[in-house]
Amino acid sequence: MNNKDQIKLAEAAYKLKGSPMFKVLARANELERQGKKIIHFEIGDTDFAPPGHIIEAAVSALRSGETHYVNSLGILPLREAICEATEKELGFKPTIGQVVIAPAKAFIYFLTRCLVNPGEEVIVPDPGFASYYSVFDFIGAKWANIPLLEKNEFRMNPADVRKSITDKTRLIIINSPNNPTGMVMTKEEIMAIGEIAKEKGVYLLTDETYGKMTYDYPHYSPSVIDQCRERTIILNSFSKVYAMAGFRLGWAIMPEAIAEKIGLMIQTVFSAVPPFIQYAGIAALIGDQSQIKAMLAEYKKRRDAIVAGLNSLPGVSCVIPQGAFYAFPNITGTGLTSEEFAEFALENAGLTVLSGTNFGQYGQGYARFSYATSIDNINKAVERLNEALKNK
Numbered sequence: 001m002n003n004k005d006q007i008k009l010a011e012a013a014y015k016l017k018g019s020p021m022f023k024v025l026a027r028a029n030e031l032e033r034q035g036k037k038i039i040h041f042e043i044g045d046t047d048f049a050p051p052g053h054i055i056e057a058a059v060s061a062l063r064s065g066e067t068h069y070v071n072s073l074g075i076l077p078l079r080e081a082i083c084e085a086t087e088k089e090l091g092f093k094p095t096i097g098q099v100v101i102a103p104a105k106a107f108i109y110f111l112t113r114c115l116v117n118p119g120e121e122v123i124v125p126d127p128g129f130a131s132y133y134s135v136f137d138f139i140g141a142k143w144a145n146i147p148l149l150e151k152n153e154f155r156m157n158p159a160d161v162r163k164s165i166t167d168k169t170r171l172i173i174i175n176s177p178n179n180p181t182g183m184v185m186t187k188e189e190i191m192a193i194g195e196i197a198k199e200k201g202v203y204l205l206t207d208e209t210y211g212k213m214t215y216d217y218p219h220y221s222p223s224v225i226d227q228c229r230e231r232t233i234i235l236n237s238f239s240k241v242y243a244m245a246g247f248r249l250g251w252a253i254m255p256e257a258i259a260e261k262i263g264l265m266i267q268t269v270f271s272a273v274p275p276f277i278q279y280a281g282i283a284a285l286i287g288d289q290s291q292i293k294a295m296l297a298e299y300k301k302r303r304d305a306i307v308a309g310l311n312s313l314p315g316v317s318c319v320i321p322q323g324a325f326y327a328f329p330n331i332t333g334t335g336l337t338s339e340e341f342a343e344f345a346l347e348n349a350g351l352t353v354l355s356g357t358n359f360g361q362y363g364q365g366y367a368r369f370s371y372a373t374s375i376d377n378i379n380k381a382v383e384r385l386n387e388a389l390k391n392k
């Protein structure tokens with residue numbers, strides 16, 4: 001039974017959207033097989049390798065027998081290292097029972113599943129990370145999308161969040177620095193949303209995957225309000241900051257009662273993150289940070305190069321992203337829709353970019369460029385796009 005029409009699936013399966021970048025990547029790989037030279041801007045992964053001491057920690061843990069089942073919540077030394085790091089960075093020390101280890105994306109699903117009933121509502125940034133929307137559809141949650149507007153430098157407006165809360169709202173998601181816009185919220189905005197969550201008694205998921213990747217302003221976390229003891233949940237990942245996307249390692253800090261349930265989800269689905277991977281996480285957190293700082297300095301140069309390049313193109317304008325490694329130019333002046341622009345860039349300039357609409361309806365008129373690639377590639381891409389747009 002290989003025929004798609006004959007295979008009957010559960011309703012939820014038909015609602016799964018997944019991650020759009022994987023589709024674009026597959027198309028680009030097909031063109032590469034035909035001999036085309038593609039420059040990649042679609043994937044939120046870096047060209048840097050993780051620092052050597054992180055690799056060494058994983059290898060030596062493998063060699064010393066860290067190859068068995070472990071505690072589903074995560075190994076104690078990693079959770080302790082996260083408690084210490086949180087105290088240093090945010091000024092409060094969570095209990096071990098508040099800290100859970102899993103891939104960041106898995107947390108988005110597990111947390112939404114455990115906090116939101118079908119038909120209940122989540123407040124979410126638009127444009128926002130595509131996995132949020134895929135998860136909501138899959139579990140039957142409804143959402144109120146808060147527009148991130150270019151005229152507000154894509155920052156989420158707390159007044160919009162307040163207006164969108166209903167008696168069905170269970171969860172607010174914020175994501176600063178934001179994927180796909182690179183926007184960083186101010187301390188005032190972050191704290192205002194934290195206070196709204198407190199006043200209304202709703203959970204607040206603060207997705208801090210790019211928290212250490214800001215260029216001009218510091219990152220703030222609303223978790224200081226309740227120290228993740230009542231309603232705030234910090235989501236974090238080793239993927240971007242430490243260039244460890246393939247390790248599939250992240251963590252979350254949350255009220256202990258929720259952590260217990262997430263532990264049961266992990267037991268049910270994959271038992272635990274492999275222990276040798278978790279040892280790499282300890283090395284990342286407590287080891288030398290100089291390479292991390294150097295990577296960040298390089299991303300800043302790349303950001304400046306891509307923003308200048310995009311702003312030089314006919315019909316394209318780009319506000320300066322303050323964090324992460326994404327640029328989100330306005331492409332309306334090209335006369336193309338976002339979907340057409342992404343297609344045009346691939347077919348006519350050999351570049352993979354994502355349509356802004358992959359991240360929600362307010363992404364129309366924009367494209368996402370992931371600039372975690374060399375300045376050389378960035379300059380080449382701008383040249384190719386310039387040629388293609390001029391000859392359109």
Ligand SMILES: Cc1ncc(COP(=O)(O)O)c(C=O)c1O
Nearest residue numbers: 044103104105129179209237239
């Ligand atoms: C906003 C946001 N949250 C979470 C994740 C998931 O991170 P990971 O790949 O570590 O699961 C990503 C990855 O792109 C992201 O952009």
